[in-house]
Amino acid sequence: MSAxxxxxxxxxxRLDIRAADWKHAVRDAGDLLVATGTSTAAYTDEMIRNVEENGPYLVIAPGFAFAHARPSPAVRRTGMSWVRLAEPVDFGHETNDPVTLVVALAATDAAAHTAAMASLARLLGDPETSRALHEAPTPTALHAVLARQDDVRPVQQAAPAAPAQDRPAAPGMHKILTVCGNGVGTSLFLKNTLEQVLDRWKWSRFVTVEATDTISAKGKASEAVAILTSREIARTLGDVGVPVKVVEDFTSTTEVDGVLRDTYDV
Structure with missing residues (x-):
């Protein structure tokens, strides 16, 4: 897996650029993917269409949009781009607007970038590192911050033990789905944050997490104890027979910790 x-x-x-609106911001991020040989311009159009069709669910944290679309022939290789805006723009998200950072992902599949998503979730969830990224004066300086984070591992913290009746009897018995429109971007991001919390609770051997898309989630819901997703995707899913929990900030282990406690009534 790539770092x-x-x-x-x-x-x-690209740092401190000006975009007229969210479409221009996503297009700027897409242009960088094209310039580095990661994708074609058609993929940029697909990222924009994803927002138009599914809403601003990809604004997964305050000020942060994670632009992406499904793997397609327009993706030449897995890669990412980073656009920090000089002035924020609105995507139409209820709680996380306005956006000052757009990170774009082009993926050939759902596996090659999982380690990178884990690193990104950790660094954006850490106030000190997030501030360093916001203040980085050049792309080279920002990249150096990213490179340092590739070797950082989350600190394990103890959590209160759950009541015995809430614990699965065997590894893998409980499953939680994290869901987005495409199953390779924001759902994977949320999966990594949830897994950080499960590691801290020492529950990783009891609860598995699967990232998936909205269509697949409806068929897999019966296998899960809960679904974690954005407000927009929760509306799309509707009643699937299991609790659907809304997470506003996909980078916040604190919020996800609270959702997990609510799920298991801890």
Missing amino acids: LSDLLPPEAI
């Missing part, structure tokens, strides 16, 4: 700094070279980073 974050490998998928996001300095050439794919």
Whole structure:
């Protein structure tokens, strides 16, 4: 699996640029994917169409949009781009607008970038590192921050034990789905944040997490104890027979911790 700094070279980073609106911001991020040989312009159009069709669910944290679309022939290789805006733009998200950072992902499949997503989730969820990224004066300086994070591992913290009746009897018995429109971007991001919490609780051997798309989630819902997703995707899913939990900030282990406690009544 590729590291974050490998998928996001300095050439794919632009800082403090001006965009008229969210479409221009996504297009700027897409242009960097094209310039680095990661995708074609058709993929940029697909990212924009994804927002138009599914809403601003990809604004997964305050000020942060994670632009992506499904794997397609327009993706030449897995890679990312990073656009920091001089002035924020609105995507239409109820709680996380306005956006100052757009990270774009082009993926050939759902596996090659999982390590990079874990690194990105950790660094954006850490206030000190997030501030360093916001203040980085050049693409090279920002890339150096990303490279340092590739070797950082989350600190394990103890959590209160759950009541015995809430614990699965065997590894893998419980499953939680994280869901987005395409199953390779924001759902994987949320999966990584949830897994950080499960690691801290020492529950990783009891609860598995699967990232998937909205269509697949409806068929897999009966296998899960809960679904974690954005408000927009929750509306799309409707009643699937299991609790659907809304997460506003996909980078926040604190919020996801609270959702997990609510799910298991801890």
